[in-house]
Amino acid sequence: MSKDNIASAELDFNTPSAKRNRSIRALKDKFASVGIAFGGISVIVAILLIFFYLLYEVAPLFESADIERWQENNQQVAPYSVPGEGKTLYLTMEEQAEIGLRITDSGQLVFFNTLNGDVIKQESINVPAGATVTSFAIASEYSGIFALGFSNGEAIVFKQTYKSTYPDGIRVITPEVAYPLGTAPISISEGPVEVLALNGSEDEWTIVGGQRSKLTATDVTLSLNIITDEVSAETNTFTLPNMNIPAKKLLLMPDRSWMMIASDGGKLGIVNMKAEGGPAITQLIEATTGNITSFEMLLGGNSLLISDDLGVTSQWFLVRNDKNQWVMTKVRSFENGKAAVSSISIEHRRKGFVTISEQGQLSFYSTTAHRTSLSAAIIDGNADMIALAPRSNALLVEQNNQLSLWAIHNEHPEISWSAIWEKVWYEGYEEPEYTWQSSASTNDFEPKYSLMPLAFGTLKAAFYAMLFGTPLAICGAIYTAYFMVPAMRRKVKPFIELMEALPTVILGFLAGLWLAPFMEVNLAGIFVTLLVLPAAIIVFAYAWSGAPKAIRYLIPDGWDAALLVPVIILATYFSFAIAPYLEQMLFGTEMRYWVTSELGIPYDQRNALVVGVAMGFAIIPTIFSITEDAIFAVPKHLSYGSLALGATPWQTLVRVVMPTASPGIFSAVMIGMGRAVGETMIVLMATGNTPIMDVNIFEGMRTLAANIAVEMPESEVGSTHFRILFLAAFVLFIFTFMVNTLAELVRQRLRKKYGSL
Template identity: 35%
Template structure:
């Protein structure tokens, strides 16, 4: 062997220690494993914690009223007269119907002595009629000398030793002459309302000699000067008996506006009389129970004096509200609600002074109802025979006088959310003043008697509608862009385009909403035909160029580097977009011409659309939302879909091309099926982004909860036949909406904690949570099936 030849390299020996993991690495690995497990469990617990918190907030909305007896006291009165409660239920009173008012102090733990005060009547007069107005806490009295007066009960409260001490005193106002209709005219029924400038007595007088009854409307006038208010005097006394068609009046109610009266007659009819200027007119005459064959037993106003509750001798209970009927120019009463019968008939009716709750009762039991939702909140039987019934101002206590013992029984009412319930949130409700039942969201109003409208249906439809238009705009652009960038674009250009698209996702939604409200919405308002032309021309041009390019001879196509075809397409598309924008006004003058009331023609899409479809055109509409929200959703869908398409193994695509498939055939038959699970995930994440969007919707849509024909079609409204409305009515993109997320963002800061409004907003959050949960669950199941179906390993 040559000594100069290289020596053989030594065989490497394995070093077992190099396969050993250091303790530091093992400890760090265990720590990270524990942290990841703990973090995952923590996220799951947090999600369920949010779910439990929201559920705890909304659960009280669906509970029934709780009524329990809180106290009994000896009051020595049993039947007849008037029982009244103050807002604290600390000093109830009883008016015997003659001249005495008795007060029972309930401030302490033990019953105190009853104090009695007499009502001074005019000399030679006796009390013949009375009515208690719980809102003004006044007893309206009439005499056998055709006179009427008011006795106001003034309550005061002071704190003593940590307890509320309630005091009461009577405030007597002057008696007024109602205008006798004959000798010994006696007041048989009386009512009074003070609406500020208007003050009105409604009275039924009976002549002593003939027994004839007369209906009188007596208005009062108060002189005012710089020195203050003057004396109240009778301004006008009008005999309205001629409006009753010869029937005999027995009961009269004056509306809170002091410009109308409702009169019941012995024959069972109701007459609605309205003062129009200086004259009284009969607006309506109707029989409340004509179809049932029952006779009217009594009636009373609901809180707000827009609706009346009528009850029959058979225990039937119906609600009639004022609204404009079709073809009529004045409001009249129409039946809007009906409640279950009260066995034994109705002898007492009490209206809440806080909301639309009311109580109907008889000697043996009572029912607490809520008029708006047409629901029975509580039905109870009484262990005694009730003679007189009262409810306090807050509807927190109901008082009964036992006919046998004269004891006062106070029942505490715990019903914090009477206006809530499944029907209130998800069904059509016939609200006061509306001509038909509606889905409506209007949580607050400007008056105490406002009727809360809490239907979540317009908000759910608004969320789906906004998401639909955003996805219609975003999905084609995002998916086609992802396909082109991942499969056709030159790699050098792709390195620039994809980061730019991802940067788009970082734009704040409030900035996009600001641009939509102040720039895009006013721009699109007058250029809708231009947008329609662009929507037609741009895709058609792109498709045409692609078709022509694919049929060009290969020698021409090879002159363009692969992945650079966009250099031809983009300028042409921009040119066609400009052409569509320019042609818009021309198309508007030809196709969108509206006829004005004077017969002239006006080429304006904003005027033409309502005439054509019967639906409104708003500046901030779904078209604007589709563009801007689509702009926010496109980067999300594009990024995830492009990653899924790019991760298809090159060996698969190369094999397909080797078999002679074109690039488009490879994408359509190989790449898309394999990446279908990822593409579907991109769509679902984009859908979730659109459903939860808030600021864009708030700023770009007007944020008005509307329920158009699209929403009614979703709900299967039987009134929408297939041939009854044009299809445009079901898909109106030219009006706004309010979504669940936007509603929560706008109203939650102003909602009183634990109020019905507050809890209703949390219910909207739960609905949104369930919508996304259900959709994501379905999406995950479909994604797994797609993955199993098209997996390649």
């Protein structure tokens, strides 16, 4: 074959086989590019879906309240005449908002249909002959226990109850009236009962009443006759000392230790009912510069709500001062324009209330969140009385002898920006604090949904984990990638990366059940090890470098790091062996006791130190692997060129290799931090889950991820607690997204800066 034929055969790229190979290669390239693009877009779409789903669950928390006319069968319920006779002293509804109750000044209890006003049942209270109703009191909205005071100095206590039956599968609610202290009126005063208050428990009650300037207290003790099952009441009446403050209205706390007196001119008197020497007034406060128009207790009976004719409602509760004395303190106030507050209704199951002004302006408030959920004019002019349903989903408004029923949508009033991220002054606390406490055993519990302790705990756990894990991971990666011989690297690197496959629940289990007790008993040994171990490594390295060549050449070049294994084991053993003697010599007792007693630093067995060690081991493989790959991937000609120019290996590492690998190292640290922030099982099992804000390394914490894992199974779907947990997840998502975005910007800048080396 001629040369021309050979050249022509070698340069022929259009043979059927070559064309077929090019077509297959182009198809593979196209398939790969489409697959990679589809995968990348799918990841972005998945992240966006997670973002919008979290936002969808969180958004209702910040929605305002809404009120509209109640609708039945798609028709608005029209206002109707007030059922029964007499002036309304109190207005309320039962659980389902189907039956309303009017208590009148003639001693009538009128149960009526809230849709049309039809009377369901009417019962007369046993008013003494010749007497009239002169006062009214309620123990609490939740209890449904009331009292009427009469002009002859007597009072009677009664309670509304409802019985549900289901004849033929249809629910029927039957109202009933019970008399906890008996059907006979109780004598409490020598003159007309102009003001009245009561409170107590099942067996012990206190009724305070009388004239405005002359009050008496009656203690009522109930006892059960086990033979006849009859309940008898023993009373003890005593006159209260002159308070020098004419009472306009009285309120008695549930424990009956404190009584509040509202007087003319906006004055408020605080009476200690159990003071030494008998009841005595401890404070006289000018609660408002106006006149008090409403004076009620918030759910739980710990907070006092005072409304005035200036349109302001303020919240007060007892706070212990520096002298260990209880002082009634104004905590927060709510303004509703300048019109006087004419009526107030307390929520039965939440720390909220509703007011209406003389101009018909209705406002919904939440005390804990210090939030106004709604402010709207629903009627023209002044309302005589308003009443919330127990579920806060309905409102009755009485105006000009007419009743109107309104539907309320106010699902999450206890959440606001301040309640989540700022200090809140909770009932019973001496000052505003960041607190997370989502549930309790009492119905009058004040939910505490501050995310600050959880965010702080998340950062605290991540900080100590990074403090422990990052130096070890990066230093190990530097040595493995740059100084270690290939044969040893092929054994060490897979072994460390294999640690990443260890389930974190195993690490958390070991940290909680073994490491935490071990560190508690051997705390001094831990700190001695931190001092002795680096010193032992440096001393051994110096000794080895000065050893005779005949000894050093026994170990192949690059394998001398293996000699550090027995050094580390012996140094650790030595540290724990001498620790007890150092403890006795320096502290005279165990180090953890000395830290608590002498330094005043609390020590918790499951603390941040345990988490730092356990979670540090969890993030070491991630940071090590990425950092090691980044350093090993630095082109060898850069290192060889630096060495050829006279630089030492260490100078080459610091000035050439590390800057070139810095984008990868930074990415490794950020990914490790993301792993630490999102870790759940280790912090769940090794921290004690205490949502506190304390930088103390010997105290525990609770993280956002652990809190979600703990409380999500027990939260009611759609509840405030449920959605606030989704908000915690949303915060964690945004935090991770921002950190990763910032990390990518820094990484790109480092790549641009050192990419030309």
